[in-house]
Amino acid sequence: MGFSTAKGGFGGLRSIIGYAIKANNNLKILEHLRELGCGAVLVSGNELRLALRAGFDPTRCIFNGNGKLLEDLVLAAQEGVFVNVDSEFDLDNIISAARIAGKKVNVLLRINPDVDPQVHPYVATGNKNSKFGIRNEKLQWFLDAVKAHPNELKLVGVHCHLGSTITKVDIFRDAAVLMVNYIDEIRAQGFEIVT
Template identity: 40%
Template sequence: MEADKEKLLQGSEFCFRSGRLYCESVNIKDLQATVEKLYKSPFYVYSKAQLQKNISDYCTALNQSGLEHKLYYSVKANRNLELLRIISSSGCGATTVSGFEMQIAMQAGFPPCNILYNGNGKTMEEIEYAIRQGCMLNIDSQFDAAHILEAAKKLHKTARVLLRLNPDIDPNVHPYITTGLRLSKFGIIDQHLPTVVELVQSSPCVEVIGLHCHLGSTIDDLGVITSMCTYLLQKTRELREKGFGSIRCINIGGGLSIDYKREGGAVPTPAKLIAEIQKKLKGEKVQIILEPGRSIIGSTAILVTKVLGVKSSPSKTFVVTDGSMTEVIRPSLYSAYHHVDLLDYTAVTGDEGDKTLLDIVRARQSQICLLYCISEYCVFFTQQA
């Protein structure tokens, strides 16, 4: 059993050694005892080494691809300041979805010129802040274009923008995290694109530097990325012919899935993703922008919780932990899978073949949130004495 556990997390900075879970060189059970003297349970544990490896995987593949490129981190995935400082020090840019995220990205060291302000509901105050600071913005709709033009004119500044397009491509993920279908709230559909183009062409205060698409999250079908690249390349050529010679970027978004189920090789790696992009865009006069979030930060963390007790009914057995939706919302929000395991198997007795299906439940809505935002990859809990 120990050998199987050690193989399960092979290649990760979270691994079992002699039946105990470690993060890098730290025994998590020992860490739990230390942390609970200062704080309360539950708490997150992050691996700096894993974070740096995840960034390096993208950078290495991009550098080997021969594509002109820029790697941006999607701040909404986790905006913890210390983590952002590590990411900014690696040379990444930042994609943000609010004025607060722009502020914290700059506080973490991201240069404003490498910050992109995205979203379909930007306020005028946030738009003006982005333009004043020199951040890029995505135009998501007709009214969004009008607001950005108005703000740029008021400030007497040129806004650098990307047009976020809606390609109507199904990424085959949960509807709640699908963003590139015609029924999605994000992006400019083809029917409205001529109106937006006419608006921005009429203003000297806007420079269209690129196009952008984002299809959704937990993507494991690289074929949809290939289709999106084809779509973006076609639109780039069409708009350049209409006089948009300043278009030099294609932002392919993020959304790559991670190995939640510990199946090893079942989820595409950054290298495979970039290899597919290279097939479509190599030789084209464009800079590729990728903005991953989950696949940068997701595997860097665990949530450590404690079992408060076990209760049974005729049809179910509930293991009640001190975690809650505050710490891990995705399973309840859209039935997402999260791996659950023990921190320490050394005291486990009994026949390994005897298995019982359990419901892992949370005790309450926690009043404690140690970090700005959660990074869910797996949940580990300890047996209560």
């Protein structure tokens, strides 16, 4: 499936289709994807710098991963990049980065929806055995932590990653239903989820 097909599939929904810079960091390819309207998914400060060099709008970039460095988070905060919260440790670093940068960070919570992606366990990241993402029983703790830091954090969305090499569409549908339920639960607590 090409980018245009994927983009068309989302109709008028507010979404960011992000290209993982780690997949291919060729500047010309990145510039072409940006021209098509693609956003960028980043896992390091160097990838953020490359995305900016390729002309990506920082507000269409998402900083992801459970190994984000404080100095990279500071750069992301300064540039206005969306940042996924992956863990308690990650949240603490994002709060510190916001304070250092003097800017509120737009964050998304990486929720582990506990969906079986029916792939090899090494590439499954959205099931109960995965170390990635926020489990249902910890979600309220993270929501309370975001509420406790209104000068540093603004919760604007949620995110999930199920795994690689998924071949069954039903798995994505099941995860989408769960994520919509999480969004409803989060909105009921007064958060304005926009993406």
